[in-house]
Amino acid sequence: MSEKNTDMIRHIRHLILLSGLGVLAAIMTISVHFLTPEPVIKPKEDKKEKVDTSQYPDVTIVLDPGHGGYDSGTIGYSETKEKDLTLTYTLAIGERLKKLNPNLNIVYTRDSDEISWEKDEEKDLIARVDVAKENNADYFLSIHVNANTNDLEATDYDFFVRQDDKVSQAIAESIIDNLQENGWDYESFILDVANYPLYVVSDQDIPAMLYEIGYFSNPDMEQVLLKDETVDLIADAVAQAYHQYILEHDEKSK
Numbered sequence: 001m002s003e004k005n006t007d008m009i010r011h012i013r014h015l016i017l018l019s020g021l022g023v024l025a026a027i028m029t030i031s032v033h034f035l036t037p038e039p040v041i042k043p044k045e046d047k048k049e050k051v052d053t054s055q056y057p058d059v060t061i062v063l064d065p066g067h068g069g070y071d072s073g074t075i076g077y078s079e080t081k082e083k084d085l086t087l088t089y090t091l092a093i094g095e096r097l098k099k100l101n102p103n104l105n106i107v108y109t110r111d112s113d114e115i116s117w118e119k120d121e122e123k124d125l126i127a128r129v130d131v132a133k134e135n136n137a138d139y140f141l142s143i144h145v146n147a148n149t150n151d152l153e154a155t156d157y158d159f160f161v162r163q164d165d166k167v168s169q170a171i172a173e174s175i176i177d178n179l180q181e182n183g184w185d186y187e188s189f190i191l192d193v194a195n196y197p198l199y200v201v202s203d204q205d206i207p208a209m210l211y212e213i214g215y216f217s218n219p220d221m222e223q224v225l226l227k228d229e230t231v232d233l234i235a236d237a238v239a240q241a242y243h244q245y246i247l248e249h250d251e252k253s254k
């Protein structure tokens with residue numbers, strides 16, 4: 001046999017061996033396939049990476065559910081009380097804020113139907129502002145629901161801010177953006193509190209905002225506002241807006 005032929009045989013042997021290995025691999029793959037039990041459907045793992053929130057700002061936000069106790073506020077189309085809806089929404093906002101940034105100090109002017117002040121409309125408003133002052137609040141947000149018995153069609157949502165309070169104006173714009181991104185198509189206004197007697201906003205020197213989430217004198221909007229999904233949607237939009245603003249503008253322990 002010539003050198004060349006020996007090489008050829010070696011080459012063929014090599015090929016046979018390789019294809020043999022290939023067949024073996026194929027058999028193993030098939031048998032593994034048949035031997036492997038059907039995969040059990042695992043519950044979806046939360047793939048979100050744990051965010052390190054330790055350096056997030058630790059500012060104080062006072063959340064104020066409008067009305068409460070002796071004061072029901074306005075009344076919805078089907079007799080819903082404003083004070084109940086404002087409490088639901090405000091607590092939901094606080095809960096989400098705390099989840100986004102555990103360092104936040106969330107203070108509620110009330111967290112139930114009980115009020116800690118006198119049954120007097122003027123003292124009531126002063127007491128809410130006092131909560132902000134006593135706690136050295138960095139932000140103040142009051143939640144209300146609008147009613148207009150002369151216009152049952154009204155559906156807009158409004159933010160009342162001071163002219164000089166660019167912070168609340170920016171946060172209000174961000175809330176509107178967040179809401180619109182999630183299909184909340186109602187009309188919105190950012191209004192100057194100078195034209196409205198809103199003590200809880202005008203008598204403060206911190207960013208303070210009163211947010212009327214919509215009209216529950218409108219029967220359709222009332223039903224929408226009573227839905228859990230709407231509470232989630234609005235609470236998320238508000239919490240995200242404050243959270244982002246605080247991350248971008250505040251420092252840990254001022």
Ligand SMILES: [Zn+2]
Binds near residue numbers: 067073
């Ligand atoms: Zn109100």
